[in-house]
Amino acid sequence: MRVSGLIRLSALLFALVALWIFLRNSSSFSRKTIRLPRWLGVEKNKCGLSKPCPDNFFAFKICSGAANVVGPSMCFENEIIMSPVKNNVGRGLNIAVVNGSTGHVLRQGSFDMYSGDPKLLEKFLVEIPEGVLVLVASYDDPGTKMNDEIRKLFSKLGSVYATNLGFRDSWVFLGARDLKNKSPFEQFLKNSPDTNKYEGWPELLELEGCVPRKVF
Numbered sequence: 001m002r003v004s005g006l007i008r009l010s011a012l013l014f015a016l017v018a019l020w021i022f023l024r025n026s027s028s029f030s031r032k033t034i035r036l037p038r039w040l041g042v043e044k045n046k047c048g049l050s051k052p053c054p055d056n057f058f059a060f061k062i063c064s065g066a067a068n069v070v071g072p073s074m075c076f077e078n079e080i081i082m083s084p085v086k087n088n089v090g091r092g093l094n095i096a097v098v099n100g101s102t103g104h105v106l107r108q109g110s111f112d113m114y115s116g117d118p119k120l121l122e123k124f125l126v127e128i129p130e131g132v133l134v135l136v137a138s139y140d141d142p143g144t145k146m147n148d149e150i151r152k153l154f155s156k157l158g159s160v161y162a163t164n165l166g167f168r169d170s171w172v173f174l175g176a177r178d179l180k181n182k183s184p185f186e187q188f189l190k191n192s193p194d195t196n197k198y199e200g201w202p203e204l205l206e207l208e209g210c211v212p213r214k215v216f
């Protein structure tokens with residue numbers, strides 16, 4: 001009787017410990033992994049946009065980095081092209097080039113504008129072919145190594161603010177090589193102690209929308 005009681009007690013203890021370990025391990029990710037099935041919830045729009053894009057438009061969302069802490073991210077047609085999770089972003093300017101008619105990613109690059117060689121960015125921009133869209137997100141400092149040649153190349157892609165880009169400014173932009181006018185997709189915040197959201201950096205910027213597909 002005493003032996004079987006002991007066995008029952010240790011079985012109970014074992015079960016409780018196992019349950020505790022199970023709950024401890026599962027509770028940390030249950031909130032993230034348990035989602036409503038698609039047929040129950042509302043289907044999310046591409047890149048999390050509030051409205052779906054019309055036919056023959058690409059959905060995009062570009063976020064600049066937050067201070068020097070959180071890296072920038074770029075979504076295009078529901079695909080995360082660049083992000084801290086993908087580990088392909090860095091301090092300076094982060095740039096992706098996509099085919100304007102297919103939406104396929106052609107090139108991407110991260111250019112250190114604080115202590116890197118600006119020639120690398122110049123070369124990247126000069127080699128951008130026609131018929132593409134160019135997505136740009138700043139992180140930490142896009143301005144220190146900025147030069148007139150690079151400003152000119154961004155202006156040719158339809159940027160208004162590249163002429164003004166300086167130390168620790170926030171900048172998000174979507175342009176194209178053969179734009180006739182300035183791009184409607186651009187946001188810019190100057191680094192200024194009076195208005196900065198973070199100590200030493202302005203607020204991060206988010207740019208989202210629908211960009212027309214180039215149809216032949």
Ligand SMILES: *[C@@H]1O[C@H](CO)[C@@H](O)[C@H](O)[C@H]1NC(C)=O
Nearest residue numbers: 099100101102129130131132
């Ligand atoms: C974009 O895709 C189209 C269709 O496949 C192709 O004809 C064109 O050459 C591509 N453009 C670039 C710059 O890759």
